[in-house]
Amino acid sequence: MDEFSFIDSIKQHSYKQSSLLKGIGDDAAVFRQPAQDIVTAVDTFVEDVHFSRKTMEPYHVGYRGLAANISDLAAMGASPTFYLVSIVIPKTWSMKDVDQIFHGMREIAAVYQMDLIGGDTVFGKELAVSITVIGYTERNKARYRSSARNGDIVFVTGTLGDSQAGMHILLNENKYENKDYYIKKHQKPLPRVDFAKALADLPRVALNDVSDGIANEASEIAVASGVSIHLYDEQLPISQSYQQFPLDLQRKWKLFGGEDFELLGTVAKESWLDVKEAAEKSQTPITKIGYVHYSVDEVGYVFLHDNKDRQLLQKDGYIHKK
Amino acid sequence: MDEFSFIDSIKQHSYKQSSLLKGIGDDAAVFRQPAQDIVTAVDTFVEDVHFSRKTMEPYHVGYRGLAANISDLAAMGASPTFYLVSIVIPKTWSMKDVDQIFHGMREIAAVYQMDLIGGDTVFGKELAVSITVIGYTERNKARYRSSARNGDIVFVTGTLGDSQAGMHILLNENKYENKDYYIKKHQKPLPRVDFAKALADLPRVALNDVSDGIANEASEIAVASGVSIHLYDEQLPISQSYQQFPLDLQRKWKLFGGEDFELLGTVAKESWLDVKEAAEKSQTPITKIGYVHYSVDEVGYVFLHDNKDRQLLQKDGYIHKK
Numbered sequence: 001m002d003e004f005s006f007i008d009s010i011k012q013h014s015y016k017q018s019s020l021l022k023g024i025g026d027d028a029a030v031f032r033q034p035a036q037d038i039v040t041a042v043d044t045f046v047e048d049v050h051f052s053r054k055t056m057e058p059y060h061v062g063y064r065g066l067a068a069n070i071s072d073l074a075a076m077g078a079s080p081t082f083y084l085v086s087i088v089i090p091k092t093w094s095m096k097d098v099d100q101i102f103h104g105m106r107e108i109a110a111v112y113q114m115d116l117i118g119g120d121t122v123f124g125k126e127l128a129v130s131i132t133v134i135g136y137t138e139r140n141k142a143r144y145r146s147s148a149r150n151g152d153i154v155f156v157t158g159t160l161g162d163s164q165a166g167m168h169i170l171l172n173e174n175k176y177e178n179k180d181y182y183i184k185k186h187q188k189p190l191p192r193v194d195f196a197k198a199l200a201d202l203p204r205v206a207l208n209d210v211s212d213g214i215a216n217e218a219s220e221i222a223v224a225s226g227v228s229i230h231l232y233d234e235q236l237p238i239s240q241s242y243q244q245f246p247l248d249l250q251r252k253w254k255l256f257g258g259e260d261f262e263l264l265g266t267v268a269k270e271s272w273l274d275v276k277e278a279a280e281k282s283q284t285p286i287t288k289i290g291y292v293h294y295s296v297d298e299v300g301y302v303f304l305h306d307n308k309d310r311q312l313l314q315k316d317g318y319i320h321k322k
Numbered sequence: 323m324d325e326f327s328f329i330d331s332i333k334q335h336s337y338k339q340s341s342l343l344k345g346i347g348d349d350a351a352v353f354r355q356p357a358q359d360i361v362t363a364v365d366t367f368v369e370d371v372h373f374s375r376k377t378m379e380p381y382h383v384g385y386r387g388l389a390a391n392i393s394d395l396a397a398m399g400a401s402p403t404f405y406l407v408s409i410v411i412p413k414t415w416s417m418k419d420v421d422q423i424f425h426g427m428r429e430i431a432a433v434y435q436m437d438l439i440g441g442d443t444v445f446g447k448e449l450a451v452s453i454t455v456i457g458y459t460e461r462n463k464a465r466y467r468s469s470a471r472n473g474d475i476v477f478v479t480g481t482l483g484d485s486q487a488g489m490h491i492l493l494n495e496n497k498y499e500n501k502d503y504y505i506k507k508h509q510k511p512l513p514r515v516d517f518a519k520a521l522a523d524l525p526r527v528a529l530n531d532v533s534d535g536i537a538n539e540a541s542e543i544a545v546a547s548g549v550s551i552h553l554y555d556e557q558l559p560i561s562q563s564y565q566q567f568p569l570d571l572q573r574k575w576k577l578f579g580g581e582d583f584e585l586l587g588t589v590a591k592e593s594w595l596d597v598k599e600a601a602e603k604s605q606t607p608i609t610k611i612g613y614v615h616y617s618v619d620e621v622g623y624v625f626l627h628d629n630k631d632r633q634l635l636q637k638d639g640y641i642h643k644k
Contacts, residue, residue: 022464022466025546026398027394027397027531028361028363029361029363030398030464032360032461034357035356037343037352037354038355038360039350039352040350040353040404040406040439040456041349041406042406042407042440042442043408044408044410044442046410046444046445046446050444072349072350075350076350084363084364085364086366086452087366088366088410117362118362118363118364119364120364120365120452122366122367122371122450124371125448126448128410128450128452130450132406132454137352142343142344142352144344144348145347145348207349
């Protein structure tokens with residue numbers, strides 16, 4: 001397959017989004033969105049930095065790459081709509097494998113009726129996939145990190161640490177319970193778009209997606225909102241068979257592991273029932289894991305409480321007694 | 323400079339676009355554009371594939387990379403508004419040099435009041451810069467390749483072949499006339515945004531930017547519009563001192579060289595006066611170089627006419643007698 005027929009092969013033959021005026025095939029794509037706000041982000045994945053062929057088939061590289069970007073849109077409360085893909089292809093990758101990357105992207109794109117509207121295919125020394133996503137939110141309903149307020153409830157969707165557990169299983173031959181479950185969580189994570197959209201009627205919610213571990217995500221909310229975030233260790237949601245892994249890894253993955261693409265959020269106590277309803281409506285497991293506090297000398301801090309103690313959580317996994 | 327302080331250093335402290343609701347600093351950026359159509363494209367530049375440090379300072383890599391993307395927006399008739407940058411940084415590049423790339427981008431962005439609203443910084447084996455641009459056009463005024471019609475006049479802005487001439491000068495020590503002029507055309511091309519915007523009142527114009535040489539760009543218009551395009555060799559605009567270069571290079575650069583980022587267009591004869599007015603208003607040199615023809619057995623072809631003969635131009639530079 002040469003470059004031109006390859007580009008033809010990844011081009012969509014029809015588009016699903018009615019706001020799209022021009023897809024691939026000109027100098028740029030064109031769309032129109034008068035009624036909503038437009039949300040956009042870009043992320044790049046490099047082989048052996050962000051993923052390894054030891055734990056990912058080409059199909060998963062595409063699926064997970066776009067999933068991570070969609071997760072950013074979910075964390076803004078936006079509906080995924082379009083994506084553009086720039087890919088650097090090294091000689092070590094066959095066009096057939098590259099095609100599988102696009103196959104993986106198409107599969108998760110189809111879940112949300114997203115259209116591929118642009119891109120670039122170039123050759124280089126290492127595989128790098130750069131994905132730009134575009135989504136829509138109701139006007140003034142983009143969800144910011146800076147919206148957390150004193151007294152808010154802190155919640156998280158799903159379970160934590162599963163993606164890292166899946167990678168661990170793939171890299172360490174051994175007997176594990178629910179092997180396929182963890183591997184799937186690593187290779188084919190499902191962003192929490194439906195839940196985020198079900199929150200649309202809430203007047204205020206702070207949201208962040210768990211791409212780098214909740215310690216880091218909570219810290220970003222705390223810093224942006226000028227508050228501190230307090231988490232209860234024993235309330236952090238884990239999968240049933242998660243305790244089969246060594247204790248230190250359990251702790252490391254759930255706090256700092258990341259790539260679970262769950263949503264971490266904070267809302268006013270009065271909104272908590274609405275959040276639970278949104279979770280039910282979108283069939284999303286949700287857990288209350290802490291609270292937001294304002295104290296002038298603790299702005300930007302994240303604390304982890306256990307039975308009697310509290311510790312200051314650092315983004316990088318380094319923990320201080322406090 | 324570590325990664326975090328670097329990202330801080332490239333982040334804009336204030337934004338110019340009033341349609342922007344949220345810039346860098348959350349999971350994604352947010353903007354609102356009810357009155358206009360939105361245009362978006364992405365391009366990636368890899369070191370030693372798309373540029374070389376032999377002919378480009380890091381500053382030029384950024385300037386020219388964003389210029390090429392802006393040129394795509396100009397070719398759609400759009401006003402450049404936002405950009406997002408994903409960059410893969412190898413160990414061979416210092417953060418100081420990477421910062422210079424962003425400096426170059428900022429400088430051309432400032433010409434159009436563009437805001438940097440997102441990006442990603444990752445480390446890898448080779449420098450790759452992936453730029454996504456977003457622009458606005460009046461409703462239904464995006465300019466497509468498919469708009470050329472039988473009898474249209476074909477025109478091009480500026481002069482052709484200068485960028486390749488500039489690269490040639492940089493790679494071959496010798497005495498040349500107007501050296502700085504050609505080098506600037508290679509390192510700091512200026513996209514034809516003002517001219518494209520000045521065409522806004524025209525009911526119809528087909529536009530393509532000259533990124534890959536006019537033979538290729540004319541072919542794209544011919545294929546998309548289902549017509550043939552006829553160019554007059556002696557009318558192709560060249561710079562005054564262009565004839566100092568060997569004849570075969572002159573021909574190669576002006577037809578197949580590309581990266582001049584001029585605009586190639588076609589309009590109805592009745593619109594030609596308006597196009598000339600738009601050129602004058604935006605101080606853009608413009609030249610009539612041919613015409614569009616429809617003939618059922620010549621769809622998608624580009625012909626080059628000289629004194630007595632005509633030749634079929636192939637995109638790749640291979641020329642057939644016809």
